[in-house]
Amino acid sequence: MHNRVKQLYSNGTPAFGAQIKLPTSASVEVAGQAGLDFVRFDPYHWTYNYETLEEMVRTAYSYNMTPWVRCRNDPWVIRAMLDMGIQGFTLPCISSAAEARAAVAAVRYPPPGLRESNRPSRFRSMPNVDHMDWVESDIIIGCAIENLEGLENLHEIVKVEGVDVISSGPGDLAAALGYAKDRSNPKVREAYDRVLGTALDAGRQVYLSTPTNPRGRERAQRWIERGARVINFEEEYRILMQEYGTALVHVQRQPEPGSGPVEARSLGRSKKQESK
Amino acid sequence: MNPISLTNRVKQLYHDGKSAFGVHVKFPSPSNVDIAGVTGLDTVAIDPYHWHTKRETLENMIRCAYSYGMTPWVRCRNDPWEIMTVLDMGAQALAIPKCSSAAEAAAAVAGMYYPPKGRRESNRPLRFQGMTSADYHDWTQTQLLLCICIENREGIENLGEIVKVDGVDVIATERGPLSVALGVSGNRQHLLVLETEKRILGTALEAGKQVAFTCPTTKDGLEEGSLWTERGARILLFEAEQRVLMRNYREALADLRCAKFD
Numbered sequence: 001m002h003n004r005v006k007q008l009y010s011n012g013t014p015a016f017g018a019q020i021k022l023p024t025s026a027s028v029e030v031a032g033q034a035g036l037d038f039v040r041f042d043p044y045h046w047t048y049n050y051e052t053l054e055e056m057v058r059t060a061y062s063y064n065m066t067p068w069v070r071c072r073n074d075p076w077v078i079r080a081m082l083d084m085g086i087q088g089f090t091l092p093c094i095s096s097a098a099e100a101r102a103a104v105a106a107v108r109y110p111p112p113g114l115r116e117s118n119r120p121s122r123f124r125s126m127p128n129v130d131h132m133d134w135v136e137s138d139i140i141i142g143c144a145i146e147n148l149e150g151l152e153n154l155h156e157i158v159k160v161e162g163v164d165v166i167s168s169g170p171g172d173l174a175a176a177l178g179y180a181k182d183r184s185n186p187k188v189r190e191a192y193d194r195v196l197g198t199a200l201d202a203g204r205q206v207y208l209s210t211p212t213n214p215r216g217r218e219r220a221q222r223w224i225e226r227g228a229r230v231i232n233f234e235e236e237y238r239i240l241m242q243e244y245g246t247a248l249v250h251v252q253r254q255p256e257p258g259s260g261p262v263e264a265r266s267l268g269r270s271k272k273q274e275s276k
Numbered sequence: 277m278n279p280i281s282l283t284n285r286v287k288q289l290y291h292d293g294k295s296a297f298g299v300h301v302k303f304p305s306p307s308n309v310d311i312a313g314v315t316g317l318d319t320v321a322i323d324p325y326h327w328h329t330k331r332e333t334l335e336n337m338i339r340c341a342y343s344y345g346m347t348p349w350v351r352c353r354n355d356p357w358e359i360m361t362v363l364d365m366g367a368q369a370l371a372i373p374k375c376s377s378a379a380e381a382a383a384a385v386a387g388m389y390y391p392p393k394g395r396r397e398s399n400r401p402l403r404f405q406g407m408t409s410a411d412y413h414d415w416t417q418t419q420l421l422l423c424i425c426i427e428n429r430e431g432i433e434n435l436g437e438i439v440k441v442d443g444v445d446v447i448a449t450e451r452g453p454l455s456v457a458l459g460v461s462g463n464r465q466h467l468l469v470l471e472t473e474k475r476i477l478g479t480a481l482e483a484g485k486q487v488a489f490t491c492p493t494t495k496d497g498l499e500e501g502s503l504w505t506e507r508g509a510r511i512l513l514f515e516a517e518q519r520v521l522m523r524n525y526r527e528a529l530a531d532l533r534c535a536k537f538d
Contacts, residue, residue, distance in 0.1 A: 014532070016532060016533070022307040023305060024303045026305075026327075027303065031521075034526050036525060212527065231532065233525060240517050240520055240521070243520045244493065247493040250498045251512055
């Protein structure tokens with residue numbers, strides 16, 4: 001039982017995943033059927049109950065995908081995620097080397113870590129000591145650098161022993177840099193590239209999320225050329241909203257005989273309904 | 277802010293000669309209903325018939341549809357208790373799968389309406405308890421929508437009778453089950469399947485019923501959807517989320533897995 005993503009990137013091969021926001025195992029099955037290597041869940045920003053999350057993790061195991069999570073950098077939350085069988089972490093808004101070290105400590109058993117003794121049922125057939133080794137070798141610890149303090153301490157954070165992967169988030173990064181309403185500002189892009197570039201230079205892996213459209217794929221391709229090996233496809237709700245939105249515009253353009261030209265109904269149509 | 281409308285949006289649109297657009301939702305999650313709502317769609321076709329959806333989840337999905345003024349459309353067994361309880365949750369449209377005969381269609385109508393038109397037992401969703409019982413009865417008469425699906429051999433044989441049943445509003449069919457019924461299992465593009473589909477939907481339109489057509493969101497799929505709009509169909513449903521996601525992931529993966537690096 002190896003962490004598929006870690007195995008892939010250790011061999012120099014890119015791993016591809018899906019950003020799952022909807023709290024349902026069905027999304028995980030689709031990712032598995034599509035042949036992806038990992039799924040990243042987001043109980044940090046989306047409302048999940050733990051039973052649902054655990055079922056999603058089980059579904060990931062049933063497709064041999066790495067279950068990855070974005071969660072609070074809090075020892076109790078991290079322990080709960082590990083107890084469910086989570087194998088990869090993205091810890092948001094890491095500000096300092098001390099915070100990164102705290103994340104590593106929360107994942108590992110003492111010494112030198114702080115994790116309390118417990119493990120998922122699926123790991124109970126191996127001796128305790130093997131499981132402890134597995135935790136140290138296979139769990140992926142990712143730190144997201146997305147605030148000013150994180151940017152200032154970037155060089156320290158990437159050196160922290162146990163940190164495997166570095167990522168950033170354009171939304172928070174833009175807000176931190178004073179461009180909350182202008183994510184595509186070149187300064188935001190420059191900072192984003194600097195975070196990932198610094199991590200790669202320090203021998204860390206990087207994680208990035210990219211659209212499934214041709215432009216997104218091109219961008220992913222460029223990052224793969226620069227050494228990125230953990231590529232996540234954009235959130236499923238974005239894929240769905242774009243696809244259905246585009247489809248709606250397409251079919252609304254068609255003429256309807258007998259009823260004259262179709263009334264132009266834009267995506268903001270619900271507002272019009274309200275005013276009736 | 278105005279109160280959320282209780283009007284069946286799909287029915288209103290097609291009565292006005294306009295098209296209603298919706299999406300199949302298979303995942304048991306109100307978040308998928310949110311996506312349809314934000315996209316500006318008119319209805320969500322939820323499928324607890326084939327997908328395991330907790331009844332509490334189903335009710336919350338229906339609530340979510342109301343919050344966007346979308347018509348909650350539910351695929352439901354042709355069973356009076358199932359029909360009654362889904363209506364008790366607030367569903368405004370029901371799709372009855374595999375209808376074989378006029379008698380079965382009439383049974384669905386009976387399950388849907390209060391006496392004397394039908395046999396639905398007295399109860400209603402919380403959302404409708406603010407109006408008088410009489411007003412709610414009137415609401416059901418004008419707003420509920422019954423969609424009958426023709427997808428087996430008997431249904432195809434009895435099509436002429438089924439489309440005449442009073443209380444049936446919409447006719448639909450599906451290529452998967454049709455291919456099974458016609459002995460060309462799994463071949464959704466088989467000429468026999470396409471011709472039968474055309475005959476079913478054409479017969480319904482000629483009989484003055486409405487038609488719901490499901491299409492993929494691919495270019496070809498949307499062209500087909502538009503073709504049926506030209507023929508008079510006023511309900512167009514986009515394919516379910518799992519198909520859209522699978523296609524997007526697979527295309528991106530196929531592209532990037534063979535990408536060159538190092």
